[in-house]
Amino acid sequence: MIKNYPNGNSFRDQFTAQPKSNFRTAPTNGNVIYGNRGMSLEQEINLSNKYYLETGQAVIHKKPIPIQIVNVNYPKRSAAVIKEAYFKQASTTDYNGVYHGHYIDFEAKETRNRSSFPLSNFHDHQIKHMKACVQQQGICFTIVKFVVRQEIYVMPSQILFAYWDNQESGRKSIPYEQIKRESYLINYQISPRLPYLQGVDQLIKKINLP
Amino acid sequence: MIKNYPNGNSFRDQFTAQPKSNFRTAPTNGNVIYGNRGMSLEQEINLSNKYYLETGQAVIHKKPIPIQIVNVNYPKRSAAVIKEAYFKQASTTDYNGVYHGHYIDFEAKETRNRSSFPLSNFHDHQIKHMKACVQQQGICFTIVKFVVRQEIYVMPSQILFAYWDNQESGRKSIPYEQIKRESYLINYQISPRLPYLQGVDQLIKKINLP
Numbered sequence: 001m002i003k004n005y006p007n008g009n010s011f012r013d014q015f016t017a018q019p020k021s022n023f024r025t026a027p028t029n030g031n032v033i034y035g036n037r038g039m040s041l042e043q044e045i046n047l048s049n050k051y052y053l054e055t056g057q058a059v060i061h062k063k064p065i066p067i068q069i070v071n072v073n074y075p076k077r078s079a080a081v082i083k084e085a086y087f088k089q090a091s092t093t094d095y096n097g098v099y100h101g102h103y104i105d106f107e108a109k110e111t112r113n114r115s116s117f118p119l120s121n122f123h124d125h126q127i128k129h130m131k132a133c134v135q136q137q138g139i140c141f142t143i144v145k146f147v148v149r150q151e152i153y154v155m156p157s158q159i160l161f162a163y164w165d166n167q168e169s170g171r172k173s174i175p176y177e178q179i180k181r182e183s184y185l186i187n188y189q190i191s192p193r194l195p196y197l198q199g200v201d202q203l204i205k206k207i208n209l210p
Numbered sequence: 211m212i213k214n215y216p217n218g219n220s221f222r223d224q225f226t227a228q229p230k231s232n233f234r235t236a237p238t239n240g241n242v243i244y245g246n247r248g249m250s251l252e253q254e255i256n257l258s259n260k261y262y263l264e265t266g267q268a269v270i271h272k273k274p275i276p277i278q279i280v281n282v283n284y285p286k287r288s289a290a291v292i293k294e295a296y297f298k299q300a301s302t303t304d305y306n307g308v309y310h311g312h313y314i315d316f317e318a319k320e321t322r323n324r325s326s327f328p329l330s331n332f333h334d335h336q337i338k339h340m341k342a343c344v345q346q347q348g349i350c351f352t353i354v355k356f357v358v359r360q361e362i363y364v365m366p367s368q369i370l371f372a373y374w375d376n377q378e379s380g381r382k383s384i385p386y387e388q389i390k391r392e393s394y395l396i397n398y399q400i401s402p403r404l405p406y407l408q409g410v411d412q413l414i415k416k417i418n419l420p
Contacts, residue, residue, distance in 0.1 A: 059342045061302055066274040067292065082277065082295040092271055096306060098313035101347035105308070132269045137311035 039193075041110045041145045041152070045095070048192035052099075058197060060097030060104055066090050092129045093140075099197060102204060103138040105130065110145040116173035117144055117155075119164060127164050130157050139204060143186075143196055144179060153183035154199030156206075249403075251320045251355045251362070255305070258402035262309075268407060270307030270314055276300055302339045303350075309407060312414060313348040315340065320355040326383035327354055327365075329374060337374050340367050351413060353396075353406055354389060363393035364409030366416075 039047075042062070052058040071084035096105045107130075109121045130140040140157035155174075159182055163174045184199030249257075252272070262268040281294035306315045319331045340350040350367035365384075369392055373384045394409030 053342065056342070056345060059339070059346050059348070064274040064276040065279075067277055067295075069275075079296055082292065082297070085277075085292040085295060086289055087292070098315070098343055098346040098348040101313070103308035103311070103313040129269070132263065132266070133308050135266060136269055136308040138269070138308040 041108050041143065042094075044194045045108050045143065045196070048194045048196060049095075049097075051192035052197065058097060058099035058104070060095055060099065062095050063090075063092065089123065089125075091125050093126055099139075099200065102200075103133065103136070104200065105133045105138050105140045106143060108143040108145075110147050112147050113173070114146065114148050114176065116171075116175050117146075117179060118173045119167055120172070122160070122164065127161065131161065139200060139207070141200070141203060143194075144183070146176065149176075151180075152186045152194065152196075153179055154186060154196055154203060155179055155183040156203055159183070251318050251353065254404045255318050255353065255406070258404045258406060259305075259307075261402035262407065268307060268309035268314070270305055270309065272305050273300075273302070299333065299335075301335050303336055309349075309410065312410075313343065313346070314410065315343045315348050315350045316353060318353040318355075320357050322357050323383070323386075324356065324358050325386050326381075327356075327386070327389060328383045329377055330382070332370070332374065337371065341371065349410060349414060349417070351410070353404075354393070356386065359386075361390075362396045362404065362406075363389055364396060364406055364413060365389055365393040366413055369393070 046062060049058075049060045049062070052060060066088040067085045068088050069082055069085045071082070073081045073083050075081065093105055093107045095108065096103070098104065107122070107126065109117070111117050111121070133140050134157060142155045142157070142160055143152060144155050145152045159174060159178065163170070184202050186194055186196050186199050189195050256272060259268075259270045259272070262270060276298040277295045278298050279292055279295045281292070283291045283293050285291065303315055303317045305318065306313070308314065317332070317336065319327070321327050321331070343350050344367060352365045352367070352370055353362060354365050355362045369384060369388065373381070394412050396404055396406050396409050399405050
């Protein structure tokens with residue numbers, strides 16, 4: 001039995017080269033290029049990273065999914081087949097790379113929530129990883145997509161850290177209004193589809209790095 | 211049938227948490243801590259990265275092995291099992307991360323060859339990846355271990371690029387003497403076992419980055 005991800009994408013989609021065309025209902029606001037409809041945030045970012053790489057602007061990749069391999073077959077005259085393996089929890093974020101001498105490290109998350117971004121999108125060791133990267137002067141953020149609003153933000157990790165560290169006593173999600181105020185809205189373009197490095201530029205300027 | 215890697219380590223070793231103790235013949239020179247005997251270069255680097263992370267010196271991880279998943283089972287009440295998957299060729303290097311604001315990117319390779327380091331240790335897209343990272347002001351290098359000599363070097367990527375780009379007309383390996391002259395020898399220590407960031411420091415100084 002194949003289960004789907006919460007965003008409605010099939011589990012197998014992320015492993016296949018050809019994205020399945022998977023049209024949803026039309027978004028209600030205008031700031032959208034319709035060719036992007038139905039593409040997952042991950043696919044949009046992967047395409048943008050490909051564009052950034054090909055145009056010599058940045059080298060940023062999604063890391064492979066960590067897997068614990070238990071059993072492998074080596075048939076004669078054909079490729080090795082993994083016959084038993086398990087998903088491991090990632091100890092880092094999904095994306096990293098280099099941009100104009102800066103180390104870039106981020107997660108990409110979609111939410112169907114309109115009013116806030118739930119902290120349950122993260123694991124403790126991902127936050128630890130991002131804090132360690134920030135200490136080494138890496139540029140850390142989350143690309144947050146509010147699916148219903150069709151809005152995508154580059155959210156600085158400091159906002160995430162503040163809410164994460166206070167979740168025992170406080171709320172378990174980051175209010176949409178705060179993200180809107182303190183993050184960088186990314187509008188779709190033709191190339192790259194998701195020009196998120198524009199948000200990263202502003203982030204770097206704000207942190208006051210060279 | 212389980213095949214071994216060329217360095218003699220079992221294929222399954224890299225997926226198991228407990229490194230198998232696997233003593234080889236004693237090394238012939240003195241600059242070795244005997245507790246390291248039989249550990250693969252990858253294990254030595256992973257341990258060093260763990261130390262660097264825990265002491266707040268750097269955040270550097272080995273990337274998971276890229277895999278193409280074809281079939282997954284979801285048994286009730288237990289974890290998803292990958293029943294069919296294949297190894298994909300990596301399009302980047304094995305290790306990357308951040309160190310004092312620098313993006314770090316490298317491969318780790320062992321050779322039993324005494325007099326040279328064969329270029330067959332690399333694929334074309336790995337070289338392309340490293341060149342793209344250097345263009346973005348990333349710090350790229352190879353950790354080369356001459357197993358028989360028990361010598362480990364941080365080799366700047368420029369040496370690799372020069373030989374790689376000339377291999378059609380020239381030789382297919384990098385002479386040991388040149389690596390010895392133009393790279394940074396790393397001696398084993400207690401903690402971290404392989405203090406390769408000492409070589410990276412010299413590399414950064416030479417490139418004249420801040």
